[in-house]
Amino acid sequence: MSSLLKSILSTFNKSKKSATSKVKLVTKKPEPQATPTPPTTQAKEARDSATAIITFAREEAQKIRETAQEEMRHLSSSLRELKTKLEKEKEELDRKDKALESKKLTIEQELKKIEAIKQEVSEVLKKQLEKLEKIAGLTKDKAKDILLESVQKKLTREIAERIRAAEDEIKETIEAKANTMLIDAMYHGATDYVAEFTISTVKIPDDEVKGRIIGKEGRNIRTFEKVTGVDIDMDETPGEVRLSCYDAVRREIARVALERLIKDGRIQPTRIEEYVAKAKRDIEKIVFEEGKKLCHAVGAFNIPHDLIAILGRFKYRTSYGQNMITHTLEETKMGMKIASELKANVDTVRLGCLFHDIGKLIDEEGSHIELGVKLLKRYNIPQAVIDVVAQHHEDEEFSSKESVIVYIADAISGSRPGARYENYDEYIKRLKDLEGIALSKPGVAEAFAIQAGREVRVIVDPERATDDEAVLLASAIRDEIKEKVTYPGTVTVTVIRERRTSAVAK
Structure with missing residues (x-):
């Protein structure tokens, strides 16, 4: 409607502007004796335009009305269909609701019947139990005990059968693999050494040398024992001197020094101190070289200098008759092989086996495990390695498979036939x-x-x-x-x- 009104106003304004412009033209340029347009003609044109506009407007209005009526008819039809559909759905829901109500009533009736049957069965069972007790002469508790005993015997048999089956299955599936793995590990851990029963002895050419070792009023032997910390025994076997000391390194220093003194022939306090000092320096070099050789043999590098020197002392140390450097070498090789087979951390096992008994070389109070852990912490050894050392005798629970591997390798090396001897x-x-x-x-x-x-x-x-x-x-x-x-x-x-x-x- 707004567009129609705008059209009418536009037509009217155009006719008005046309009349005004004609008047202005007449004022500015007067025409000589022109005949003016009668006013009735303009009014007639305006009326014709208005009539045409109204006619157009009526036609447009009629079209809009017809369109609106068509939309109303369509909406009415849709509403009727929707109403019909909703009524059908309501009827369906009412039908289902009635059916559910009927089922509910049926179920309630069935439950009541079941409850009644259960009650009846319970009464029958009670009567039967009473009859059984009278016939068997047993109370309910006694019968239960007999039944439980029978079940226990049956279960004992089943448990035993399961244990046997499990053991057979384990043997069939893993025995061959375990044997192969251990044999391969022991092959790689084989060394050129055997178990040793170390006794430090020094051969002497004749018994006169014993007198020179003792010296005047025993001053030579007292000086030697004081400087070396070793006891000299010359009474048991002719042709040799025995040296005894709990520290194998001291005993080795004393052995080397005494052999050199006997060879030199000039045995006196001053010479004794000189030869002992020289032997000590030589043994320290040997110890360090042995430690380095042990580390290189197992592929351990960048080990602190002090720890290498301590490991070298294994050369002169035994445990139950087994040389410690031999034990450490073969254990480390076996542990590395087992770790490789089981996809464990080989480096952790390598260092764990290498350092597992290092506490035995520390002259302090405490177990060798405690002393070893304390020493390794001082040199900032990785915690995983320290845990392996702390757990290799099961003093602590195993925290990793590397700990178990080191424990196994230690047991294999120490328990193989001929490796060790023990107190009777x-x-x-x-x-x-x-x-x-x-x-x-x-x-x-x-x-x-x-x-x-x-x-x-x-x-x-x-x-x-x-x-x-x-x-x-x-x-x-x-x-x-x-x-x-x-x-x-x-x-x-x-x-x-x-x-x-x-x-x-x-």
């Missing part, structure tokens, strides 16, 4: 402990520790233990040995149960 009293005590653990178990008739304590044979009374209980007994003895006994290598527990029947024909 401790050996007897371990055998008695093994037999005592076995004899403390119910059903055991006899127990024998054999093969130097590497196996325990247990004989059970067949009247007091079944075959299944024998399997459980072996596991129980094994676990207690692990917990209470310290032993090299492994201990095999063999439980024997047999019944013998004999008859004599007369």
